[in-house]
Amino acid sequence: MTLDVTRLRIILDWGTTSFRALLVTPDGTVRDRIETEEGIQSVREGDFLGVLQRAIAPWRAAYGFLPVYAAGMIGSRNGWIEMPYVPTPADSRDLAAQVKNLPLPDGGTITFLPGLTDRSAHPFPDVMRGEETQLVGFGLDKDITVVLPGTHAKWARIAGRRIAAFQTLVTGEIFSTLSRHSFLSKVARRPATSNWDAFLKGVALVRDDKRTAGLLTHLFAVRTGWLSGALVPEQMTDYLSGLVVASEFREAKALGWFTDGDRIAVVGDDDLVEVYERVAGAFGLSLEPAPEDAAVRGCLAVARIAEDIHPAA
């Protein structure tokens, strides 16, 4: 099989709790998508192949064998195969050099992309799986800090046309576990629409705190705000959200990821982008535009190079 740029490709976004397959044209246009709840943790007896084949059977029937590309947690220790981490600094060529092609028994090939590690991180090497394709899709041609919101948010530095360094902050995980399982969950009522006023009050509390208090201190304000009548239950989840994401920005600033007046980019494809952009604005940062389909663009960019390196795939 030689490279045919006119061919369709399948890009997998197969995470811990969900399965998503995108049918894309070489220019990145998404022609079709299949989503199921068959996340990695629900796959029985390691039958990733079976789950994949059943999911994409309609495309197989319509188009024959299509090359499949998979980045992210499906290539982790708990996934299909454990892919290596490419060390920073790295660009799309470094990522493409480490892909692995797995022939599928009924024909066709799945290509796994590697993850990325920052060995300079303290105290242990930091890691990402999947976000590196978003960074490549965003573009590596300009020196800038990029934040990728998520369960484990990443702050990355693009410099010298490479991903130079990155750092994980567990903001989404903290917000999710606290809003579902803490003292908050008994009181807070999730609003129908985001309450940006309450959100920005939470942001301001953290941003303007001259005492360098931290998250353990600030979080109790969700409760004392309710007890004192300053917050009503409908506001508490948004207040918590503002407080937690602003804490991420405060930590990122302390760690040198940005300074006052910087221009940064927020890369992602869900509601969190707006949340992060509002916090960035509250911290006086300006925003570099970013495409919503950065993950697809990046995956295709790495795929194209990989197909040049391994044309027999």
Add this chain to the structure above:
Amino acid sequence: MTLDVTRLRIILDWGTTSFRALLVTPDGTVRDRIETEEGIQSVREGDFLGVLQRAIAPWRAAYGFLPVYAAGMIGSRNGWIEMPYVPTPADSRDLAAQVKNLPLPDGGTITFLPGLTDRSAHPFPDVMRGEETQLVGFGLDKDITVVLPGTHAKWARIAGRRIAAFQTLVTGEIFSTLSRHSFLSKVARRPATSNWDAFLKGVALVRDDKRTAGLLTHLFAVRTGWLSGALVPEQMTDYLSGLVVASEFREAKALGWFTDGDRIAVVGDDDLVEVYERVAGAFGLSLEPAPEDAAVRGCLAVARIAEDIHPAA
């Protein structure tokens, strides 16, 4: 009924998830105890009276009516009656002046103790319910900072024979929700006995971090430590514990609750006291001895004054 110092008293420790009643002599000796899982949140249709009467029926049969004292969350908005908060600075006399006696329909009386509020706290008044009796029981005669570990840990300053100020940090809540509901819970295996080595590694990470990173950054080290082979699953819960409690000490230091070389006290009656004392030691603090039964001592001290103020109870 006049005050009879030889009489037994019942002290309730009735929290959100558990009910505990102590039968104590006037000198604070615990003669008997009854514990059930009938915490405030499990009481149906507000029948606190019924739960109490059924629980202490054996004592009622043996000793007749005994005065009952209740501090803590049973006197909160979600409890039996909502007690006021006495503002700091406050001593045992200020607390005793705000107790409320509720006659029980079949005879006897239950006396609720008020909570405590620090109106100088930022951004909303801080609150405690129950810990103020621990502080009184510890003693207010010496100027010192006292930390009370728990779901919502308190740092309090005793000065001028009063509780001068305090601050809540949600350390226990963060540890509990993360160890049960986060990425950790899928990997971490709780050790049979505490692994102090892993615990102190977590403490050191936070204490020695010159970059002023915060909790959102540090928490991911639990995962990267595992991925890099530096931590085995059995160590992860203790590493997390050290990391979170050390974060509390770091925030408390930033907020001025202690400075290098200070002497502080850790007041509580469970395993957390040892955990906190080890972190205090790691931060170079010396420890003032504290009694394990501070809550009982404090409740009785307030009760005695209240009985003088309201002898008809």
